[in-house]
Amino acid sequence: MPDRRRILFIFSSEMNKFYKCLTIFSLPILIVSLCFELLLREIPNNYKYKSNYLDENSKNITVLILGSSHAFAELNPAYIKYSSFNASNFSQSLEFDFKILKKYDGKWNNLKYIIVPVDYFSLYSTLENGIESWRVRNYNIYYGIHTSCNIYDNIEISNNLPANLLRINNFYLRQMSDITCSTSGWALTYSSKNKQDLLKSGKEAAERHSAKNNQYFNRNVQVLKSIIEYAKGKKVKIIFYTSPAYTTYVENLNPDQLKNTINTATKIANSYCNTVYFNLLTDSIFKKDDFFDADHLNEVGSKKFSIKMNNLIDIAEKSKSCR
Amino acid sequence: MLFNSIDFFIFLPVVFILYWLVANKNLIFQNLLLLAASYFFYACWDWRFVFLLIFSTCLDFYSGIKISKASNITSKRFWFWLSVSVNLGFLCLFKYYNFFASSFIQFIAHFGLRIDPFTINVILPVGISFYTFHGLSYIIDIYKGAIKPERNFVNYSVFVSFFPLLIAGPIERATHLLPQLKTKRNFDYNKSIDGCRQILWGLFKKIVIADQCALYCNHIFRDSANYSGSSHVLAAVLFAIQIYCDFSGYTDIAIGIAKLFGIELLRNFAFPYFSRDIAEFWRRWHISLSSWFKDYLYIPLGGSKGGTLQKTRNIFIVFIASALWHGANWTFIAWGLLNAIYIMPSIFLKTNRNNLEIVAKGKILPTFKETLAMVVTFGLIVFSWIFFRAESIGAAFKFISKILSFSLFSIPAVVPKGIIIFIPILFMVEWAGREHSHALECFGNKGPRLIRLAVYYLLIFVIFYYAGPSQNFIYFQF
Numbered sequence: 001m002p003d004r005r006r007i008l009f010i011f012s013s014e015m016n017k018f019y020k021c022l023t024i025f026s027l028p029i030l031i032v033s034l035c036f037e038l039l040l041r042e043i044p045n046n047y048k049y050k051s052n053y054l055d056e057n058s059k060n061i062t063v064l065i066l067g068s069s070h071a072f073a074e075l076n077p078a079y080i081k082y083s084s085f086n087a088s089n090f091s092q093s094l095e096f097d098f099k100i101l102k103k104y105d106g107k108w109n110n111l112k113y114i115i116v117p118v119d120y121f122s123l124y125s126t127l128e129n130g131i132e133s134w135r136v137r138n139y140n141i142y143y144g145i146h147t148s149c150n151i152y153d154n155i156e157i158s159n160n161l162p163a164n165l166l167r168i169n170n171f172y173l174r175q176m177s178d179i180t181c182s183t184s185g186w187a188l189t190y191s192s193k194n195k196q197d198l199l200k201s202g203k204e205a206a207e208r209h210s211a212k213n214n215q216y217f218n219r220n221v222q223v224l225k226s227i228i229e230y231a232k233g234k235k236v237k238i239i240f241y242t243s244p245a246y247t248t249y250v251e252n253l254n255p256d257q258l259k260n261t262i263n264t265a266t267k268i269a270n271s272y273c274n275t276v277y278f279n280l281l282t283d284s285i286f287k288k289d290d291f292f293d294a295d296h297l298n299e300v301g302s303k304k305f306s307i308k309m310n311n312l313i314d315i316a317e318k319s320k321s322c323r
Numbered sequence: 324m325l326f327n328s329i330d331f332f333i334f335l336p337v338v339f340i341l342y343w344l345v346a347n348k349n350l351i352f353q354n355l356l357l358l359a360a361s362y363f364f365y366a367c368w369d370w371r372f373v374f375l376l377i378f379s380t381c382l383d384f385y386s387g388i389k390i391s392k393a394s395n396i397t398s399k400r401f402w403f404w405l406s407v408s409v410n411l412g413f414l415c416l417f418k419y420y421n422f423f424a425s426s427f428i429q430f431i432a433h434f435g436l437r438i439d440p441f442t443i444n445v446i447l448p449v450g451i452s453f454y455t456f457h458g459l460s461y462i463i464d465i466y467k468g469a470i471k472p473e474r475n476f477v478n479y480s481v482f483v484s485f486f487p488l489l490i491a492g493p494i495e496r497a498t499h500l501l502p503q504l505k506t507k508r509n510f511d512y513n514k515s516i517d518g519c520r521q522i523l524w525g526l527f528k529k530i531v532i533a534d535q536c537a538l539y540c541n542h543i544f545r546d547s548a549n550y551s552g553s554s555h556v557l558a559a560v561l562f563a564i565q566i567y568c569d570f571s572g573y574t575d576i577a578i579g580i581a582k583l584f585g586i587e588l589l590r591n592f593a594f595p596y597f598s599r600d601i602a603e604f605w606r607r608w609h610i611s612l613s614s615w616f617k618d619y620l621y622i623p624l625g626g627s628k629g630g631t632l633q634k635t636r637n638i639f640i641v642f643i644a645s646a647l648w649h650g651a652n653w654t655f656i657a658w659g660l661l662n663a664i665y666i667m668p669s670i671f672l673k674t675n676r677n678n679l680e681i682v683a684k685g686k687i688l689p690t691f692k693e694t695l696a697m698v699v700t701f702g703l704i705v706f707s708w709i710f711f712r713a714e715s716i717g718a719a720f721k722f723i724s725k726i727l728s729f730s731l732f733s734i735p736a737v738v739p740k741g742i743i744i745f746i747p748i749l750f751m752v753e754w755a756g757r758e759h760s761h762a763l764e765c766f767g768n769k770g771p772r773l774i775r776l777a778v779y780y781l782l783i784f785v786i787f788y789y790a791g792p793s794q795n796f797i798y799f800q801f
Contacts, residue, residue, distance in 0.1 A: 012509070012510050014510050014511065014512040015343055015510045015512075017512050018510070018512050018515050018516070021516070022519070025776075025779070028780070029780075029783060150330075151329045151330065151333070152329060158329065160788075160790065160791050161787045161788045161789075161790070162788060
């Protein structure tokens with residue numbers, strides 16, 4: 001085994017000087033980076049909160065809500081008659097829904113219903129390949145769901161520095177929390193007080209959600225089927241739905257993508273005994289004042305929707321059963 | 324794997340340590356390691372194209388030997404033209420086929436004819452224009468008897484695929500790089516420290532300036548109709564700064580990395596925006612490509628000798644070839660033609676070699692005349708970049724017509740704060756370092772150590788502050 005002196009001998013004195021200089025120069029940067037990483041990881045956030053909640057309470061949950069920001073905004077477990085938890089999050093794709101389910105495999109002792117939105121974009125996008133791909137790191141770091149070996153997806157400091165500085169300032173200096181959900185996981189950010197321009201947000205969201213191609217379609221359909229199969233094995237019912245949206249959003253959608261999404265969800269639901277599907281995209285009970293923006297409900301709309309969900313759960317219970 | 328990615332900042336120290344620790348004792352090991360690292364680096368982008376790179380390397384290596392060994396001119400010509408045509412063939416296939424096919428369809432459509440030719444839908448192998456030109460210069464030099472062929476395949480392969488220059492140059496010459504690869508490199512502290520400094524400046528230019536300018540320019544160029552004439556002028560100026568900082572930033576990083584491995588690469592930029600005329604600009608912008616075209620196209624065509632017609636022809640051929648090298652689009656051709664027109668007066672008036680030295684050499688500030696000349700030259704270059712950046716010729720003319728509208732006198736769209744702060748800093752630092760090979764070179768040993776360290780840390784902080792998801796370098800597409 002070569003001793004330390006021998007290794008040093010291989011370096012020339014110039015090289016030693018260079019390594020020494022570089023190490024001394026880099027050390028403060030490395031120390032500061034490490035401190036930043038530790039400080040950032042200590043800041044409570046939605047992912048950390050939901051992961052901790054599921055670690056401790058998954059055995060007590062009867063209704064589990066998964067999905068993206070649509071489900072995050074519109075389903076408030078406080079109005080659902082069963083013990084519920086909203087485990088959805090911003091841009092959470094079907095694959096991550098399934099990964100969360102599998103992560104707590106064996107702990108869903110009381111789980112009876114899984115609610116998953118199948119929205120206009122659900123079958124056409126993935127989190128890793130979308131504009132919000134940076135969120136993957138939250139699943140790696142806080143949920144312990146390791147989906148990516150990419151260093152960007154495994155460290156907090158790979159997020160941009162201004163955002164990180166803001167988070168550190170808000171939490172450590174201004175004592176502001178990063179958690180933007182209720183104790184049952186429902187989003188608190190879609191308040192009617194901050195209502196957005198429905199015309200503008202409708203156009204923008206429709207454009208953002210319209211797929212350029214269908215390269216992820218088959219993959220997402222497969223994930224949907226996997227969720228159903230998984231639930232079937234646990235004797236759990238699946239409720240798929242398409243979220244309500246305001247007309248300014250609906251009118252700007254690509255009819256083919258929308259039709260294909262609805263047809264696929266309907267077809268899949270019809271093929272499984274434990275699955276139902278409801279298309280609520282243009283549900284007339286939701287009025288202009290129920291929307292935060294064109295594709296998210298505010299707290300008023302959310303209350304309506306959550307109460308309605310109780311009825312949908314009852315319909316699912318009565319209409320379908322696996323023998 | 325981009326130079327401005329975390330992946331590369333893991334890759335580089337690993338190769339560096341292996342190079343100086345394990346392979347340090349032996350030239351063969353040094354070159355083998357560089358070759359393996361280079362192929363790995365290239366494979367990270369798309370492993371399939373490594374085979375194309377290897378094929379091109381093998382062909383040129385073998386052809387070089389065959390040309391030098393050829394007993395008669397026919398055999399010599401055969402191997403020369405085989406290598407040139409295969410290299411250019413690949414380049415044309417990947418880069419130009421669709422452009423020429425679609426242009427041909429459009430052309431014959433004017434005569435009422437319609438054809439449906441075979442079009443290929445392939446991605447352009449990154450760096451193909453650069454490594455093809457490496458190979459071509461090597462073969463041409465051997466054919467002309469300027470150099471002897473390299474007999475060691477590993478040395479030659481490293482010459483073609485050395486990872487810092489593989490993707491976007493500088494376009495090296497066998498006469499410059501091969502002798503360095505045939506000599507064992509010894510670690511040089513000062514060279515390595517200077518390399519680090521150059522890398523730092525390159526990253527600053529790319530991440531802090533180029534990427535921030537891109538945010539503004541992309542908005543205006545994409546959504547031209549919704550912005551005022553003044554915003555268009557600002558976008559054109561910012562694009563000129565963006566493309567300079569993007570490409571020269573890349574080059575600084577590449578040259579800095581090569582220095583860490585004890586290798587000197589050709590200089591590619593010499594503060595081109597401090598040029599007093601177009602001819603000087605072209606001696607300072609993308610030097611390795613300009614000199615390539617000068618040596619292998621312009622001079623063989625006759626250069627600036629001969630009659631007016633011949634001179635005009637040579638200039639236009641070189642600029643059109645240079646434009647086509649950048650890509651298959653009429654916008655590049657328009658950009659090339661515009662630059663050819665710009666440079667013509669100085670060729671005919673024989674003023675093209677008036678400004679060989681850097682502006683205001685040994686002085687702190689330029690004279691009024693020099694300042695005016697620099698501003699006019701910069702203005703002309705900014706105008707030509709509009710064609711380079713636009714999606715189509717039509718879009719370029721729309722962009723120009725918007726500039727010439729009454730909204731030119733309105734307040735432009737808000738520029739990100741960072742740009743306002745850092746562009747003046749960029750120009751000040753570059754001005755201060757203009758007599759050196761790179762802007763921070765002179766800074767190396769000047770002033771108190773503490774201040775220098777503070778500046779380096781400040782640069783690193785700013786780089787981290789503006790670093791978002793790694794943005795591609797513009798010249799990767801060429």
